[in-house]
Amino acid sequence: MPTDKKGASYTYKNSGTNSQGNHYCSRDYGSDAVNQNAYHYSNQDGSYYYSNSDGSTYYNTGKGEAWYTPPDSNGASYYYNSSGNCNTNDQEEASKN
Structure with missing residues (x-):
């Protein structure tokens, strides 16, 4: 296996x-x-998405932006861009972008 x-x-x-x-x-x-x-x-x-076994998710636009939702985050996700900025967003807000 x-x-x-x-x-x-x-x-x-x-x-x-x-x-x-x-x-x-x-x-x-x-x-x-x-x-x-x-x-x-x-x-x-160029975009890709992972739904992981630990419950986390990761989406990358392929254009310098990404969202990561950690396990047990209660809907909170992290937004990253190619400038190195990282912001915390709730899941609903991140899904609108």
């Missing part, structure tokens, strides 16, 4: 490329994981 960079074991569920050329991959981390069905996708425009 493969392991990720943190040493957690998983099995592949599905992966592929859609008709727009965007890649996706999903993994099953088992019932002990906060998010059993972790996945990521990467798009032709």
Whole structure:
């Protein structure tokens, strides 16, 4: 069984490329994981998104902006840009941008 960079074991569920050329991959981390069905996708425009087994998420626009939501954050997320700025936003506010 493969392991990720943190040493957690998983099995592949599905992966592929859609008709727009965007890649996706999903993994099953088992019932002990906060998010059993972790996945990521990467798009032709350079953006990518991770929904991780620990419950965190990460979205990168591919244009110098990113949002990270840590595990157990109660909706708080962190916005980063290429200038090195980091701001805390709530999840709803970050999703509007």
